Amino acid sequence: MRFADHDPLNRNRFPIDEWALIETEFGVADMGRTETLFAVGNGYLGLRGNVEEGRDGHMHGTFVNGFHETWPIRHAEEAFGFARVGQTIVNAPDAKVIRLYVDDEPLVLTIAEILAYERRLDFRLGSLQRSIEWRTPSGKRVLITSRRMASFTDRHLALIDYEVEMLDADAAITISSQILNRQDGRDEYRSGVSEAPAGFDPRKAEQFIDRVMQPRVKRAEGSRYMLGYQTTNSGMTIAVGAEHSITTENDYSESGSIGDDLAKHIYRVHARQGKPIRITKTISYHTARTVPARELADRSDRTLDRAAELGVAEIFAQQRAWLDDFWARSDVQITDQPELQQATRWNLFQLAQATARTDGDGVAAKGVSGSGYGGHYFWDSEVYVLPFLSYTAPIVARNVLRFRQRMLDAARARAMELNQLGALFPWRTINGQESSAYYAAGTAQYHIDADISYALCQYVAATGDVDFLARGAIDILVETARMWEDLGFWRSTNADDVFHIHGVTGPDEYTTVVNDNLYTNVMARFNLASAASAVDNLQVNDPLAYHKMVARLGVTPAEVASWRRAAAHMHIPYDEQLGIHPQDSAFLQKELWDLENTPEDRRPLLLHYHPLVIYRFQVLKQADVVLALYLQGDRFTTEMKRADFEYYDPLTTGDSTLSAVVQSIMAAEVGYHELAIRYFRSALYVDLADLHHNASDGVHVASTGGVWSALVSGFGGFRDHNGVFTFDPRLPDEWTELVFRITLRGTRLRVTLHPQSIEFTVEVGDEARVRVRGAEVLVTAEGGPVAVPLEGQGPRLYGAPTMRDVTGSRRADGTYLTASIPTLSLDVDEEETAIPVD
Secondary structure, X not given: OOOOOOOOOOOOOOOOOOOEEEEOOOOOOXXXXXXXXXXXXXXXXXXXXXXXXXXXXXXXXXXXXXXXEEEEOOOOOOOOOOOOEEEEEOOOOEOOOEEEXXXXXXXXXXXXXXXXXXXXXXXXXXXXXXXXXXXXXXXXXXXXXXXXXXXXXOOOEEEEEEEEEEOOOOEEEEEEEEEXXXXXOOOOOOOOOOXXXXXXXXXXXXXXXXXXXXXXXXEEEOOEEEEEEEEOOOOOEEEEEXXXXXXXXXXXXXXXXXXXXXXXXXXXXEEOOOOOEEEEEEEEEEEEOOOOHHHHHHHHHHHHHHHHHHOHHHHHHHHHHHHHHHHHHHOOEEOOOHHHHHHHHHHHHHHHHHHOOOOOOOOOOOOOOOOHHHHOEOOHHHHHHHHHHHHHOHHHHHHHHHHHHHOHHHHHHHHHHOOOOOOOOOOOEOOXXXXXXXXXXXXXXXXXXXXXXXXXXXXXXXXXXXXXXXXXXXXXXXXXXXXHHHHXXXXXXXXXXXXXXXXXXXXXXXXXXXXXXXXXXXXXXXXXXXXXXXXXXXXXXXXHHHHHHHHHHOOOHHHHHHHHHHHHOEOOOOEOOOOEOOOOOOHHHOEEEOHHHXXXXXXXXXXXXXXXXXXXXXXXXXXXXXXXXXXXXXXXXHHHHHHHHHHHHHHEOOOOOOHHHHHHHHHHHHOOHHHHHHHHHHHHXXXXXXXXXXXXXXXXXXXXXXXXXXXXXXXXXXXXXXXXXXXXXXXXXOOOOEXXXXXXXXXXXXXXXXXXXXXXXXXXXXXXXXXXXXXXXXXXXXXXXXEEEOOOOOOOOOOOOXXXXXXXXXXXXXXXXXXXXXXXXHHOOHHHHOOXXX
């Protein structure tokens, strides 16, 4: 696990500001990281933090959620049911580009003499602002300021303000504003800054060889330019429009040109000292699966027309108003911890940028900040992001769940292909089809069915939106329950019937295709029981919707009873000898991987060891059993949780960014308060400090959602099992106050946690009922704040579980648990083992 025990940021370069991420020095070595950190987006459209001048960059990127190309997956050895169609997000035409020439000298930041520099991502304004003072080769000083945003109020709209002022001399200035199709074209102005050569990394997106976007629209009218394309294989369409205006007292002329992959609007200005030149560039993106590009161009025109009517000031004012409301619903305050406060708000702001205007699409693993993982949607959304949305932005949560609902037909087809009844959602996808070429760590993760069902039930419990189920979302519960009942099988043990699930992979991708994975069985049990309860409740509370559902799905009372029986008899592995829950039926038979003595240069393991080597050991990529303890905590005793945590924590590499937040939550619950803070900080800075060395590929969105859960559920002690909202806080010793908001069935509560008390205040709505350590608390708007005294913050255990706590224990068969490392690969020269990359 990569820990960030101390402030990992260079505060001379990145000073602390609780409401902004600020950079005071331009860096070349980490451009990929800062392009991600300073990206702007709204869930639909994302602009990476590339410099406007468009030459320097690690990965120039503009991404639209769900806009992708498909390609045939070629397996080295074929088998029935393997994924056939790969899907990869497309780098949309880049409208950020504004090239600057002063006396025909181009501004190239990597080689320019920069006298002053500041870049600021403002969490309240929702904009990226930059200020540069440049001394040209001839000695003239130029001030360049800019700001850009992706609108939260109009998801198709982006805006760039770009201002140039000569400070001490006159000059001839040329400003070339462009739309450039980087996906297929070649940027002739590239400075040579590129990603360092690297070996195999499955986290990166696939690269295209053939042309992806076929030109369909090419139009220039005055200062407005429009380019439209259709992807070669997926058939998706996109239109990109840009409108320009100039404000200056200087004399100028303007011209333009347009081609298939490049549109330019050029201003030539006789710039006088102290007379600024301001260019406003309004940008519109529209995409569709079937609509012709020419119609999308018309929509883009309307977006640009609306923006012109509103004006720049009003567009930014609406952005600020939207974010004022977002922070009123979502802010988490850590009093007197400015460093942690800044990082927390950056993570929460990334959640807004990844989810706010998904409007019926999914939440990609990198949001719209980069191309990592090909722009795919995983189970990350339901387990890590949906809790934040369900309790702070329920409309967005509903939209994300509706996206899964629309995938249901494809999930049914996939289940049939794998000889199962019901529906099987793809582990990774954009268009609803499974696109994981490695089934063992991909398709076999059947738990995604239960994860989606869990998120749906959590949303309904949080909001009271049973109408969503009645209107068709209940189909998700029914079809996933059918899959589990069909997948599992019955065995009789000592005259008791037991339900088993074999041949699946849990969240831990370092252990694949196993029998009775604990996480899968526990979540499938929840899925089956919840489906049965939902059908019964619908029959009682909405008979018309129930009869429609029966007609639609053919559900019978006997079938519902069989789900409930399977849930009641689900096999939950438990080892009496060790006093823990085995991760799966064979997990404890393996050798322990000695992580404590594994060199850091061999992390993450998946980049240095063949999967078969990893699969033979007790070693985890991410929390598996521990995640089950969190999500289904009401089904485990306090003693079980501590024993399981102490066993699995030393075996968990943290190679996945999904892990630290869950380990933080459970460490806090069982009492390892110092360890909980360490895991929390690691999650908090995973991108800001690039702890996993791949922040250049985009924001780890699931981790940002997990940061919220670590604060609210870990330190705040909030749980929501079966619609009962409980608190058992674990405030860290060095924190004086933690404040957060949750919305429970329309009532927004402000929760203020102190070392000796927890206080609830209704901010919006009428009332809410919660429990604090078993005692029921009613909070009303009329009654005012309610404070509940606390006797401490739970158990306090010091240190952390280690391999020494695990090794030497006896298995049930009497053999000892021993730890080792597969050392052969450590002695082989790196160059000999490197995997060639085309």
